[in-house]
Amino acid sequence: MVEFILRRVLQAILVLFVMTVLVFFGVHVIGNPIDLFVSSECTKACVDAIMANLGLDRPVWEQYLIFLGNLMAGDLGNSFTFGVPAMSLIWERFPATLELATAALVIALVLGLPLSIHAGLYPDSPVSRAIMALSMLGFSVPIFWIGIILILTFSVRLGWFPAIGRGETVDVLGVPVSFLTLDGLHHLALPAITLSLIMLSTVIRLTRAGLREVLTSDYIRFARANGVRETRVIGWHAMKNILIPIVTVLGMEFGSVIAFAVVTESIFSWPGVGKMLIDAISVLDRPLILAYLIFVVTMFVVLNLIVDILYSVLDPRVGRSAR
Amino acid sequence: MDPVLDIRGLTVAFGRGATAVPALFGVDLTVQRGEIVALVGESGSGKSLTGFAVTGLLPSGAQVTGGAVRLSGTDLRGLSPAAMRQARGRRVAMVFQDPMMTLNPVLRVETQMGDALRAHQDISRRAARPRLVQALADVGIADPAARLRAWPHELSGGMRQRVAIATALLHGPDVVIADEPTTALDVTIQGQIIALAQGLCRDRGTALVWITHDLAVVAGIADRVAVMYAGRIVEDGPVDAVLDAPAHPYTRALIDSVPASHAKGTRLPTIPGRMPGLSDMPPGCPFAPRCAHAAPACTQAPPPVVQTADGRAVRCLTPLVPVAERGAA
Incomplete structure (x- = not known):
C-alpha cells in the first residue's frame, strides 16, 4: 500500500512538472500581462518598475527556476491582478465550486440510479426508450446551450428560478455554504442541473449496461433460484457488482466537473474557481493559472486514490493482499 | 403417491x-x-x-x-x-x-x-x-x-x-x-x-x-x-x-461414442452430422437424418411415444428393443 501511494505521488510530481513547463512557457508566448493591466497613463519607467517588481524583466527560464524554487517552499506566488497569494484566492472560491459539483453529483445519482435500473430491468418499455434517448441528448447537447435554454425558460419566461449568482450563504465550520438556505437552494438549482447532465447520462448508461449484463449472470440466477426477493437481488446482489465501474467513472467525472465547471459557472455567474480561471486567463495572470492547475492535478491524484480505496472496499478480489 | x-x-x-x-x-x-x-x-x-x-x-x-x-x-x-x-x-x-x-x-x-x-x-x-x-x-x-x-x-x-x-x-x-x-x-x-x-x-x-x-x-x-x-x-x-439395451437409436449411438465403452485399437464410432438447429428442425423425427435405422416414414412426421415391452417410453418408429403389444399398456 505504501509503495502504491508512493508510486502515485511520483507520477503526480512528473505530471505537475510537465504541466508547469507547458503552462509557464505557453503563457509567456501569448503575451505580456503588463500590457493588459497597466493604465494608459503609465510611462515606460513606470512599466519597467512594475515588470521588475513582478520579476517579469528576467529571462523566462530564470523566472521558471524562481517559480520552481518557490514551489518547493510551498509558495505558489501572488496573483498579478489581486496581489495576494494565488492559493488563498482558490481556497476562497473553491467551496462554491465544490458545492455546485456535489449538488450535481447528488442529482446525477438520485435521478440516475432509479431511471437506469428501470431501463435495465425493462429495456423494451417505452419509458426505458425515452430514458435512453434523453441520456443520449445529455451527452451530445453542449452545456452552454442547455444552461442558456434553462435560463430562458425558467428564469426569463417562467420566473421560477434566479438566473445568476449564488444565494444567501451560511457558515458551516467556517465555510460558506448555500444549500442550507432556501434562497441558496433556489440559486443552486439551475446551475447544478446543468452541470449534472453529463454525469447523469453517464450514470444512466453505465448502470443500465451493467445491470443488463449482471442480470444474465449465474449468481443472479442462483439467488433467484433460492427464492431471494427481487428487491434484494437487484438492490444488493446486482448493484454491488455494478457499483465498481460506476465509482471509477464517476470519481474521474467528478474531478472533471470541479475542474471544468468553467462553462456552467460563467453562464450562471457562479462565484467559483472556474469563473476565476477564465478571468485569470483573460488577463494572463500566470501565478493564478498555475496555482489553479496545480490544484486540479493534485485533486485528480487524490480522487484517484479515493477511487482505488473504494475499489478494494467494493470488490473483495482487489487489493486484499496490499492491505 | x-x-x-x-x-x-x-x-x-x-x-x-x-x-x-x-x-x-x-x-x-x-x-x-x-x-x-x-x-x-x-x-x-x-x-x-x-x-x-x-x-x-x-x-x-x-x-x-x-x-x-x-x-x-x-x-x-x-x-x-x-x-x-x-x-x-x-x-x-x-x-x-x-x-x-x-x-x-x-x-x-x-x-x-x-x-x-x-x-x-x-x-x-x-x-x-x-x-x-x-x-x-x-x-x-x-x-x-x-x-x-x-x-x-x-x-x-x-x-x-x-x-x-x-x-x-x-x-x-x-x-x-x-x-x-x-x-x-x-x-x-x-x-x-x-x-x-x-x-x-x-x-x-x-x-x-x-x-x-x-x-x-x-x-x-x-x-x-x-x-x-x-x-x-x-x-x-x-x-x-x-x-x-437402449431402445432409441440415438441412445445407442450416444453410448457407443463413449471412448471407455469401446475396444482399444478400433475406430471410435461417432454420430455423423449434427443436431438440427432450432430454426431448421426437420418435419419428421429430428434424429432421422443421422440415424442408421431410419425408415422413409421417419422423415414424414414426428414419431409418437411408444412403450417398450419392459415399460420404457421411447419416441421412435424403429426402436431397437421389442415394443409392447398395441393396447397392452
Missing part, C-alpha cells in the same frame, strides 16, 4: 407470435419422491431449458407456450410471480454448472446463504448463523464457521459447489435440479460431489434431477434416465435397462 415433479407436454419457445422459434417440443418427465433422474443430452438439446422452465427462470425472450409443470400437485404455470418466488428455494431448488460463476463474487458466503435462508424464514442474521454453519458442515466443509465468513474467491471450485448444494438444500426442497454441476470440476472432485449430492438427497428424501451430458455420471448416480434430443425426450426408463 403423487409424483413430486410432473412435467406434461411442456413446450417453450424463443420470441413471440409468428416469429417464435420453438425450443422444447412437448417434454414429458415424471419424478417420484426421492427419485434420482438423470436428464441426458448434447448441448442445445433443451435439458437446461427444461430445468429453467420448472423454476420459472427462463432466459429473457423464452417463454412457456404450453403444457403443465406440477410440483407436488400444484401447477406452477398458474402461479403469480410472488407465489413462484415462494416456491423457489423452498420446494424446488437449483444447482448450476460453473461453481466459479454461481456465487456472487462481491458478497460473502454468509450473506448469500443468509439471504437464501431469510427468503423464506423470518430469522435474524445472527440467529441464521448456526443454521448456516450446520448446513456447511453437512456438505462436508471443514471449518464451516470460517468458511461462512469467506469470500467466494477464497474457496476452491469443489468447495464452492458444496456451498451451492448446501444453499439449495437449506429449506429441504422436494426436488433439486442440478444443471451439470460437475462438468467444470476436476475428475476427483466430480466423484466427491456426485456422492455428496446422491447421499444428501437419499437421506432427506429429496428428488434430484441431474442434468448432464456425461453417461458415466448417469450410471453412477441415477435411478432413471431420460435422454433428450432436439427439444424432446426420446427415451425414458430405468438406468440399467437404458444403458444395457
Whole structure:
C-alpha cells in the first residue's frame, strides 16, 4: 500500500512538472500581462518598475527556476491582478465550486440510479426508450446551450428560478455554504442541473449496461433460484457488482466537473474557481493559472486514490493482499 | 403417491407470435419422491431449458407456450410471480454448472446463504448463523464457521459447489435440479460431489434431477434416465435397462461414442452430422437424418411415444428393443 501511494505521488510530481513547463512557457508566448493591466497613463519607467517588481524583466527560464524554487517552499506566488497569494484566492472560491459539483453529483445519482435500473430491468418499455434517448441528448447537447435554454425558460419566461449568482450563504465550520438556505437552494438549482447532465447520462448508461449484463449472470440466477426477493437481488446482489465501474467513472467525472465547471459557472455567474480561471486567463495572470492547475492535478491524484480505496472496499478480489 | 415433479407436454419457445422459434417440443418427465433422474443430452438439446422452465427462470425472450409443470400437485404455470418466488428455494431448488460463476463474487458466503435462508424464514442474521454453519458442515466443509465468513474467491471450485448444494438444500426442497454441476470440476472432485449430492438427497428424501451430458455420471448416480434430443425426450426408463439395451437409436449411438465403452485399437464410432438447429428442425423425427435405422416414414412426421415391452417410453418408429403389444399398456 505504501509503495502504491508512493508510486502515485511520483507520477503526480512528473505530471505537475510537465504541466508547469507547458503552462509557464505557453503563457509567456501569448503575451505580456503588463500590457493588459497597466493604465494608459503609465510611462515606460513606470512599466519597467512594475515588470521588475513582478520579476517579469528576467529571462523566462530564470523566472521558471524562481517559480520552481518557490514551489518547493510551498509558495505558489501572488496573483498579478489581486496581489495576494494565488492559493488563498482558490481556497476562497473553491467551496462554491465544490458545492455546485456535489449538488450535481447528488442529482446525477438520485435521478440516475432509479431511471437506469428501470431501463435495465425493462429495456423494451417505452419509458426505458425515452430514458435512453434523453441520456443520449445529455451527452451530445453542449452545456452552454442547455444552461442558456434553462435560463430562458425558467428564469426569463417562467420566473421560477434566479438566473445568476449564488444565494444567501451560511457558515458551516467556517465555510460558506448555500444549500442550507432556501434562497441558496433556489440559486443552486439551475446551475447544478446543468452541470449534472453529463454525469447523469453517464450514470444512466453505465448502470443500465451493467445491470443488463449482471442480470444474465449465474449468481443472479442462483439467488433467484433460492427464492431471494427481487428487491434484494437487484438492490444488493446486482448493484454491488455494478457499483465498481460506476465509482471509477464517476470519481474521474467528478474531478472533471470541479475542474471544468468553467462553462456552467460563467453562464450562471457562479462565484467559483472556474469563473476565476477564465478571468485569470483573460488577463494572463500566470501565478493564478498555475496555482489553479496545480490544484486540479493534485485533486485528480487524490480522487484517484479515493477511487482505488473504494475499489478494494467494493470488490473483495482487489487489493486484499496490499492491505 | 403423487409424483413430486410432473412435467406434461411442456413446450417453450424463443420470441413471440409468428416469429417464435420453438425450443422444447412437448417434454414429458415424471419424478417420484426421492427419485434420482438423470436428464441426458448434447448441448442445445433443451435439458437446461427444461430445468429453467420448472423454476420459472427462463432466459429473457423464452417463454412457456404450453403444457403443465406440477410440483407436488400444484401447477406452477398458474402461479403469480410472488407465489413462484415462494416456491423457489423452498420446494424446488437449483444447482448450476460453473461453481466459479454461481456465487456472487462481491458478497460473502454468509450473506448469500443468509439471504437464501431469510427468503423464506423470518430469522435474524445472527440467529441464521448456526443454521448456516450446520448446513456447511453437512456438505462436508471443514471449518464451516470460517468458511461462512469467506469470500467466494477464497474457496476452491469443489468447495464452492458444496456451498451451492448446501444453499439449495437449506429449506429441504422436494426436488433439486442440478444443471451439470460437475462438468467444470476436476475428475476427483466430480466423484466427491456426485456422492455428496446422491447421499444428501437419499437421506432427506429429496428428488434430484441431474442434468448432464456425461453417461458415466448417469450410471453412477441415477435411478432413471431420460435422454433428450432436439427439444424432446426420446427415451425414458430405468438406468440399467437404458444403458444395457437402449431402445432409441440415438441412445445407442450416444453410448457407443463413449471412448471407455469401446475396444482399444478400433475406430471410435461417432454420430455423423449434427443436431438440427432450432430454426431448421426437420418435419419428421429430428434424429432421422443421422440415424442408421431410419425408415422413409421417419422423415414424414414426428414419431409418437411408444412403450417398450419392459415399460420404457421411447419416441421412435424403429426402436431397437421389442415394443409392447398395441393396447397392452
